[in-house]
Amino acid sequence: MKRINIFSCPMDIASIDETVDWIADRASRRQFTQHVVVNVAKLVNMSSDSSLAASVRNCDLINIDGMGVVWAARLLGHAVPERVAGIDLFERLVKMSAVRGFPVFFLGGTEEVVEQTCAKLKAQFPTLKVAGFHHGYFWDDEQEVVEKIRSSGAMLLFVAITSPKKEIFIERWKERLGVDFVMGVGGTFDVIAGKVRRAPKWMQMAGMEWLFRVIQEPRRMWRRYLITNSKFALMLIKARIVARVGSTI
Incomplete structure (x- = not known):
């Protein structure tokens, strides 16, 4: 798996099939893997949050999520085959x-949401072994939750908590x-x-999932995406300038 580095962040170039096979192989050999996906918002936040940046850079596998990052990587000369969306x-x-x-x-969500998630996935995949689950509001007893996970016998852990809390939690307790x-x-x-609801497939492919979220929650999301997308555009312009200057030296 080829690793590149853009915006001071390492990223692995891989298709979703390659990613699943790689993770399955390591899990079958009981080899620990810390995974993360990076999107526009995460890359922007990494530039000002050193704890988040450190937790991402320490991961064994860093997939590119978000068409904005895919397009930026291609613009900077990297052959990225596709996005690997976290939910997919x-x-x-x-x-x-x-x-x-x-x-x-x-691990994560409200008690109701995580229970419904388990039930729906068990219905979809009857042979799925759910070692355990827990809601995401446990910050007063992190160690107790960690011990619950440890004693469950789980091989794979999925943490549905907002960024950067989930990255920092994983890095702290891995x-x-x-x-x-x-x-x-x-x-x-x-x-x-x-x-x-998730954005329609055509909006996912067009890199417009952010717009779908703004439409669903305009008061909460419009300012966030305006600021984040503007900062990312400036980061890309700077990276292009650096790449051009470097190619002429």
């Missing part, structure tokens, strides 16, 4: 776990979790449980 990878890994008999643990794979999945449980 999550669903593929759950299916793989059901087939291979790998126990999974779901050696105590007792799992073979850990991945932050953001708001994925809300989508699986039916609480939030």
Whole structure:
């Protein structure tokens, strides 16, 4: 798997099929993998949040999520085959776990959401072994939750908590979790449980999922995406200038 570095962030160039196979192979050998996806917002936030940046850079596998990052990487000369959206990878890994008999643990969301997520995934994949689950509001007893995960026998852990909390939590506790794979999945449980709708496929392919979120929650999202997308555009312009200057030296 080829690794590149743009915007001071390492990223792995891989298709979703290659990613699933790579993770499955490592899990079958009980080799620990810390995984993360990067999108426009995360790259922008990494530039001002050193803890988030460190947790991302320490990951064993860093997939490119978000068409904005795919297009930026291609513009900077990297042959990125496709985006590996976190929610799509999550669903593929759950299916793989059901087939291979790998126990999974779901952490995050409200109690209702994580329960509905487990129920829907069990209905979709009857052979799935759910080692356990826990809601995402546990910050007064982190160690207790970590011990629950560790004693569950789970091989794969999915953490549905907002960024940067999930990345920092994983980085802090990864050696105590007792799992073979850990991945932050953001708001994925809300989508699986039916609480939030995902953008239509054409909007995903066009890199317009952010617009779909703004339409759903305009008061909360418009300012966030305006600022984030503007900062990312400036980062890309600077990277292009540096690349051009470097090519002429």
